[in-house]
Amino acid sequence: MKNETFSELKLFSFGNLLKKLGESIQREITEVCKNRDSRFDPKLFPVLYFLQKVEKSTVQKLADNLQITHPAVIQILNKLKELNLIETSPGLQDKRQTYSKLTEEGKELLNNWQELYSDIESVNKEIIEESGYDVFNMINSINNLLKQKNYKQRLDEKIKDRIMQQVEIITYNKKYREDFKQLNYEWLKQYFVVEPEDEKLLSNPDKFIIKKGGQIFFARLNNEIIGTCAAIKIDKYTYELSKMAVTEKAQGKQAGKKLALSVIGFAFSKGAKFVTLLTNKKLFAAINLYKQLGFEIEPEEVKSNYEREVFRMTLLLQ
């Protein structure tokens, strides 16, 4: 009965479980040490140990080697200084540095602690052996995995994937005509002005896009149309990706990417060789997306009948 919830949340709390286990072990070690010798604080030990090995060290070097932050090192060094176990001196060549080294008292105490240190190691070793697991390799293995791709990245990707899967892409239907117009208006007004040219096309998608062999895609999230994009037939081998618009509030849900992929897929299925598009220098996010999908910027600046600072990008379908 008890711990049932605990076990349900086990996978979610994975990090916490590791943390708690480690903490409880450290807590008990600290307690035992304090009982033996009020000065023996296991958290001080690694710093002392390292100082013994290298004679003297800067703060940064300690932080790097002990895998803790430099403020943590400084706090430990301060305690050691209070206990007269180390002494510090400013760096000679580099005046920013602070070197720390053991005092005679520090060396002696460290020597006395060596035995307790070994005892702790023995107990840890026994526990690990009794557990029957190669705990260190496990820790290493997970650390390496997270070094290759850190947790944040993994989780961000997972979330992106999930959201992308939630966005459905559907094809044109008369009932979406108003959505097509609205989404594009919203977008145009944000960046430019709506020109007569736009007005004409956006009001008659059947006539200017569908009937001419093109297609219009819509991104739907929870039964709401959040984005659109058209594939306009230019010639047998070329389709234009155009009228891409995703509503502000649904940004970041990968709808644009999914829409663009649909256009590309459509063009490909029609046997096209190129997908081309016009875009504007200031639309960084869009340009990035197109690049990511393999579009390349045409070298010559294009003169379009739209009064914008535009250029052409083209994707070669293999």
Add this chain to the structure above:
Amino acid sequence: MKNETFSELKLFSFGNLLKKLGESIQREITEVCKNRDSRFDPKLFPVLYFLQKVEKSTVQKLADNLQITHPAVIQILNKLKELNLIETSPGLQDKRQTYSKLTEEGKELLNNWQELYSDIESVNKEIIEESGYDVFNMINSINNLLKQKNYKQRLDEKIKDRIMQQVEIITYNKKYREDFKQLNYEWLKQYFVVEPEDEKLLSNPDKFIIKKGGQIFFARLNNEIIGTCAAIKIDKYTYELSKMAVTEKAQGKQAGKKLALSVIGFAFSKGAKFVTLLTNKKLFAAINLYKQLGFEIEPEEVKSNYEREVFRMTLLLQ
């Protein structure tokens, strides 16, 4: 080069490694969550989750189920209350209790978070699978080991063993005569007064103990005599454990136990059937040790020629 010290201290820092790994995972989870929705704090989640499952709960019940202390629960509940995700009410039968339950807003939010929760679970699962280790069984296994015998106990035992091994037991030699006398004087003065009877025996151990077929043992730690104990021959079948004295500053190093064991071993090797001793009611630690070694209190109160509140304990050698 780097991390070398780290790896030298690996076994010592076992708990810390686990803790750090867990912490770093939790940190990144928290960061990602905060970016998505400033209110989604993964540390709040288990409490919400549990409240959803049981409808309402007391503080203590939450603490038990989530394996955290009750102040931790209260702190989380306070945050949740600030966010209007829960509401609390005092217990009806038991007025000490405080019940918490989700508000409508809390239920809705929890529902929204469900997806992010699943994403975190998926990432954790992937990491664990990629690592190739059965991390949960490992954690369980170690937790169980520590439940059977906690870390503190293990470490205390390890230290005791080590110290006991360091104490060497050696047999009588004239050069230790002064140690024998001094140790016993120190001890006698602390608890009683030195009587003529004592004086006589302590000054002539060769004559009164060794020559009569007994033996005197000394405990040596780092070339210093820290304790002594005599085996005095009473008759063919009986030796008396007597003149046990361990110097104050070396208490707790198991010297007494080791000395007593030496006396018992000596008596056994001489073919004795009993080891007997006189002790005083106020010497609790000593009595405990003797009991631990198998000595049993003789039922009748003994009249000794020492003016102390004494009784006899005897060990039957099998």
Add this chain to the structure above:
DNA sequence: TATTTTTATGTAAGTGCTTACGTTTGTATT
């Protein structure tokens, strides 16, 4: 050479827990 950037250190404050302690209420014992 002047200026920007980076590095080493230090300080302050935050975090997510914990232990320690106090108050109120309930339960057990005399």
Add this chain to the structure above:
DNA sequence: AATACAAACGTAAGCACTTACATAAAAATA
């Protein structure tokens, strides 16, 4: 019924770190 004991909750403070920020010196760059 009176009293001792235990439990539930709450508050305060501590712990072992962390992030965030500040400062001065060194290194890189223009």
